[in-house]
Amino acid sequence: MQTTKEGNAYIGELPEGCKLCMQGAKLVLFVSGLCREGCYYCPLSEKRRGKDLVWVNERRVMSDADVLKEALRMRALGAGITGGDPALRLERTLHYIQLLKTRFGEDFHVHMYTATCLSEEELTKLKDAGLDELRFHITEKNSPRVWESIHSAGRAGIEVGVEIPAFPGREVEIVEIARKLARLGGFLNLNELEFSDTNAPDLKVRGFSLRGDSYAVAGSRETALKAMERLEEEKLPVRVHFCTSRYKDAGQLRLRLLRTALATARPYEEVTEEGLLLKGVIYAEGNLERLRQRLMREFDIPPHLIAVEREKHRIETTREIARELAKYLKELRFYIVEEYPTADRLETEVVPL
Numbered sequence: 001m002q003t004t005k006e007g008n009a010y011i012g013e014l015p016e017g018c019k020l021c022m023q024g025a026k027l028v029l030f031v032s033g034l035c036r037e038g039c040y041y042c043p044l045s046e047k048r049r050g051k052d053l054v055w056v057n058e059r060r061v062m063s064d065a066d067v068l069k070e071a072l073r074m075r076a077l078g079a080g081i082t083g084g085d086p087a088l089r090l091e092r093t094l095h096y097i098q099l100l101k102t103r104f105g106e107d108f109h110v111h112m113y114t115a116t117c118l119s120e121e122e123l124t125k126l127k128d129a130g131l132d133e134l135r136f137h138i139t140e141k142n143s144p145r146v147w148e149s150i151h152s153a154g155r156a157g158i159e160v161g162v163e164i165p166a167f168p169g170r171e172v173e174i175v176e177i178a179r180k181l182a183r184l185g186g187f188l189n190l191n192e193l194e195f196s197d198t199n200a201p202d203l204k205v206r207g208f209s210l211r212g213d214s215y216a217v218a219g220s221r222e223t224a225l226k227a228m229e230r231l232e233e234e235k236l237p238v239r240v241h242f243c244t245s246r247y248k249d250a251g252q253l254r255l256r257l258l259r260t261a262l263a264t265a266r267p268y269e270e271v272t273e274e275g276l277l278l279k280g281v282i283y284a285e286g287n288l289e290r291l292r293q294r295l296m297r298e299f300d301i302p303p304h305l306i307a308v309e310r311e312k313h314r315i316e317t318t319r320e321i322a323r324e325l326a327k328y329l330k331e332l333r334f335y336i337v338e339e340y341p342t343a344d345r346l347e348t349e350v351v352p353l
């Protein structure tokens with residue numbers, strides 16, 4: 001078993017979808033918040049749960065152009081199609097797979113999550129649209145019928161696996177699932193069970209507690225690792241990957257932000273280790289373009305280091321230039337701003353100068 005410094009562990013080769021995710025190169029396409037399973041541990045936020053809306057990364061999707069724009073912004077090498085359950089909006093899912101494959105080519109890797117027992121016909125449609133990898137979530141409702149679909153997905157030529165949370169104390173069940181997958185040539189992804197705003201009351205009622213250093217459930221990691229040790233002893237030909245909650249939340253997100261920030265940073269923006277953008281910001285009344293011209297002239301600022309940001313109605317520049325200007329221009333308001341490189345450019349810190 002191999003372990004990573006973030007606490008992840010794996011046996012055998014990682015699924016292609018995970019490899020790209022670990023580079024921060026996967027676009028997250030949320031095709032609908034609808035789902036029939038009703039799992040008590042579902043971590044979906046109120047904003048998305050049960051709402052038939054589409055999101056790409058953190059952006060609401062209003063048109064295909066939004067999806068393509070976001071993929072280009074982060075130089076995505078693939079996409080993970082998620083929800084809710086994407087299979088409940090199969091036509092929409094097929095449309096997005098085709099859209100991405102047509103625009104970015106066959107090598108653009110698309111994986112999808114589902115808890116639906118898909119028919120052979122539906123699986124063939126997904127394969128024909130270009131789906132590369134399918135991850136089934138086994139739930140109390142869909143088990144054991146879902147195994148038939150897992151089998152059929154493999155036969156349809158889709159790389160298939162199971163992705164489930166590791167429930168504390170349930171290593172026997174995990175080993176049993178892995179044994180079945182070994183026979184089918186599928187992979188097993190284990191996620192550390194975690195608390196979210198929406199599932200916390202249900203997890204608490206069932207006696208789960210916090211691990212302490214994160215939102216992870218105590219005992220989930222130990223169970224996953226114990227099961228993996230047993231699988232190694234059995235020398236089963238199955239690929240298993242355990243992903244910690246901290247890595248899922250912080251690691252993958254940080255890498256995706258970093259990738260987007262490096263691809264989209266303007267010449268006056270600095271990219272932090274966390275993948276955020278740092279810059280100087282000037283707020284003023286009146287004509288901002290005229291003010292920008294004046295600042296360039298009077299303070300000898302190269303044009304590419306100062307720009308008018310129309311959506312936020314402000315002038316942006318480097319931190320150093322903003323600090324320098326703040327010494328002389330008391331009538332303007334200067335700030336150092338740190339923000340996400342996401343479409344909404346959400347600010348995380350605003351420090352007045």
Ligand code: SF4
Pocket residue numbers: 035036037038039041042043044083084085115137139
């Ligand atoms: S299958 Fe997934 S999306 Fe659906 S309820 Fe369960 S955890 Fe939530």
